[in-house]
Amino acid sequence: YWDPEYVVKETDVLALFRVTPQPGVDPVEASAAVAGESSTATWTVVWTDLLTACDLYRAKAYKVDAVPNTSDQYFAFIAYDIDLFEEGSIANLTASIIGNVFGFKAVRALRLEDMRIPVAYLKTFQGPATGVISERERMDKFGRPFLGATVKPKLGLSGKNYGRVVYEGLKGGLDFLKDDENINSQPFMRWKERYLYSMEGVNRSVAATGEVKGHYLNVTAATMEDMYERAEFAQQLGSIIIMIDLVIGYTAIQTMGIWARKNDMILHLHRAGNSTYSRQKIHGMNFRVICKWMRMAGVDHIHAGTVVGKLEGDPLMIRGFYNTLLLPYLKVNLPQGIFFEQDWASLRKVTPVASG
Known part of the structure; x- marks a missing residue:
């Protein structure tokens, strides 16, 4: 789930998390864990992983930066393939992005700071009723x-x-x-x-x-x-x-x-x-x-x-x-x-x- 060489696609959903790892946990490891838990990973290895195109559906943590003026916080940039989400559904989008991951043991605190929603996914939503x-x-x-x-x-x-x-x-x-x-x-x-x-x-x-x-x-x-x-x-x-x-x-x-x-x-x-x-x-x-x-x-x-x-x-x-x-x-x-x-x-x- 950590891929610093990943090239972001126009159709990817991007998320920026502020990650505060538990003491002793490497920030890259914590960021990769967030990417995994919010996409295809679970708490153990399962043989059914072999039945899917896991490489495609895994979220990729592609950049980790230290948060300025802090000693234990990091910005984790994570990319999700658009096919992970049901069209036109905020409920499904949020079930992945903010579902289980905020209770994850590897992090002491986690905050979703920003997202980039691709045009291809935006087009499946109505948008404001009147404007x-x-x-x-x-x-x-x-x-x-x-x-x-x-x-x-x-x-x-x-x-x-x-x-x-x-x-x-x-x-x-x-x-x-x-x-x-x-x-x-x-x-x-x-x-x-x-x-x-x-x-x-x-x-x-x-x-x-x-x-x-x-x-x-x-x-x-x-x-x-x-x-x-x-x-x-x-x-x-x-x-x-x-x-x-x-x-x-x-x-x-x-x-x-x-x-x-x-x-x-x-x-x-x-x-x-x-x-x-x-x-x-x-x-x-x-x-x-x-x-x-x-x-x-x-x-x-x-x-x-x-x-x-x-x-x-x-x-x-x-x-x-x-x-x-x-x-x-x-x-x-x-x-x-x-x-x-x-x-x-x-x-x-x-x-x-x-x-x-």
């Missing part, structure tokens, strides 16, 4: 950022008072108001009540201002059937946008992206839960990778952080997230944490939301 350009045309707002806010308090309001906040905010100049990540259908306000009062507020604000307005109706629920029901009801009420949470999972996000494209609905994604794996600097996953996967999965908005406010945010890293979501072609930019060139193959742009 920045179509959304601006739909909203008839150009030359400035969209201005939005979240209803507060996010929990505890009655439906009527919730709708009043929506109306006052939109009439006062906002383009959007939104549900927060944990407002779904609780006893104090069921989802249908919230939708009805919120859309009444939207419609009244549109009549008062003459502008297109929206409220992100959170359709996150326990099952896909419930989410479809809520999304379809939002559409029947005339909503132009719905919202989901990252915690629903990659398959559910892709499914709602496909639904939103078919039904001409803008799809907002709240990144609820991401910090459980993205905040640690030596273990987990960089949020940049989530940005790439979500652009593939089909969302139109994603919370991408800001350099002020209550949540952590480094200016250069945040700029890297925004560029990942907005640019048609990414160049290597190490200060922004972008390690690979990335051709987005005409996938639509995602609107980064300055949040927190």
Whole structure:
């Protein structure tokens, strides 16, 4: 699994891991172990290896560099053959890349820092349901950022008072108001009540201002059937946008992206839960990778952080997230944490939301 002479193919999926080996473990050995565990290897030698073209399907760790200003961390560059992954499936891609490998004994810590998705694989994904350009045309707002806010308090309001906040905010100049990540259908306000009062507020604000307005109706629920029901009801009420949470999972996000494209609905994604794996600097996953996967999965908005406010945010890293979501072609930019060139193959742009 270690091949320093390997020549990367245009069709390879590339991953960059920050590897912290266990004491006494050679960084090259640890990197090769990561490549093996995330592709064809198992914990022992098996005779069935002889029945496959293992040389083709093995991931190749082709470069290991020491992380600057550290004594025990290394960047491992790993290439995966495109045939290792099911077409158009974030779930299958992640099952390999981040499946078992993060619990591997050979490493003390492991972090997925960046990926290069080849054009051939990108073309199997729908991409954002609406995209920045179509959304601006739909909203008839150009030359400035969209201005939005979240209803507060996010929990505890009655439906009527919730709708009043929506109306006052939109009439006062906002383009959007939104549900927060944990407002779904609780006893104090069921989802249908919230939708009805919120859309009444939207419609009244549109009549008062003459502008297109929206409220992100959170359709996150326990099952896909419930989410479809809520999304379809939002559409029947005339909503132009719905919202989901990252915690629903990659398959559910892709499914709602496909639904939103078919039904001409803008799809907002709240990144609820991401910090459980993205905040640690030596273990987990960089949020940049989530940005790439979500652009593939089909969302139109994603919370991408800001350099002020209550949540952590480094200016250069945040700029890297925004560029990942907005640019048609990414160049290597190490200060922004972008390690690979990335051709987005005409996938639509995602609107980064300055949040927190």
